[in-house]
Amino acid sequence: MPKFAANLSFLFKEYPFLERFAEAKYAGFDAVEVLFPYDEPASEITKRLSDLNLKMVLINVPPPNYTGGERGFAAVPGLEDRFKRDFKRALRYANFLGTEHLHIMAGKAKGLVALKTYIRNLKWAAQEAPNMSLTIEPICDEAMPGYFLDSYDQAELVLENVAELNLGLQFDTYHAQMITGDAMATWERYAHWVRHIQIASPPDRHEPCKGLFDFQTFFDRLDESGYRGWVSAEYNPKRRTEEGLDWFRKTVTQCAE
Structure with missing residues (x-):
């Protein structure tokens, strides 16, 4: 059975940010991720993770001037110094959280x-943080117009050229379906690069239910493939978040039987 985490930047937004950790735990999740947690002191988040026995599985770079700003700088020529400063700050924060x-x-x-520029910056980052797992993620134009990494072929080209063991692919069923039209085939093609998975139903990015993508079949294939990372x-x-967790409860119950 896959190990499931809750993205607290999307789920449990009915609650103040620091209360979402407890809500995720009460709902049955053992891990969380947060896109940009930098508005909160790392010590406050670490305390909640420790008190609730939760794992922080992923955060994004860059911090913390993201609000209202650009979605990263790794591929932007001329902003290499900005990228490196942001990366170092994010790495310190991530290490404090045990991300x-x-x-x-x-x-x-x-x-x-x-x-x-992207390849050079990623290679630098991978060598700067040899003990941290780093990911890149193709993002569809519907979610982020103009984003540089918008195809899986391009992601593979980048990974091959960076050629660092601690850099891998982040696979999102929503983005994969929107980019390629066949998220399942995309998974099969690029699974060997994948370090982390995110799920949502295309095309509206709602709960992972049957529609354009068969999630139960996907979960079965994850087990068959030997994937041991988080979903x-x-x-x-x-x-409300709690009202839409039937997919999670059914999957956990079915796999426990």
Whole structure:
């Protein structure tokens, strides 16, 4: 059975941020992720993780001037120094939390110069943080117009050129379906690169229920493939978060039987 985590930037938003950790635990999750947790002192988050026996599995780079700003700088020519400063700050924060993965955001850019910048920055980051698992994620145009990393072929090209063992792929069923039209086939093609998974139903990014993508079959294939990483619920609940967790309860119950 997959190990499920709750993305607290999407789920339990009915509650103040620091209360979401307890709500996730009460709902049955053993781990959480937060896109940009930097508005809170790392010590406050660490205390909640410790008190509730929760694992922080992923946060994003860059911090903390993200609000209202760009979605990363890793592929943006001329902003290499900004990227490195942001990465070092995020790495310190992630290490304090005991975070498993750091997702490095590429930002808005295009062209060969951006690609070369991206590869150089990722290689630097992987060598700067040899004990941290780093991820990159293709993001669809519907969610983030102009984002540099918008295809899986491009992601594979980048991973092959960076060639660092601690850099892998972050696979999101929503983005995969929107980008390729066949998220299951995309998983099969690129699974060997994947370090972390996020789930949401396309095209509306709601609860992972049957529709364009068969999640139960996907979970079965994860087990068959030997995937041992986390599967994080990163979707926009249709109603209150708790009302939309049937998919989670049914999956856990079915696998426990």
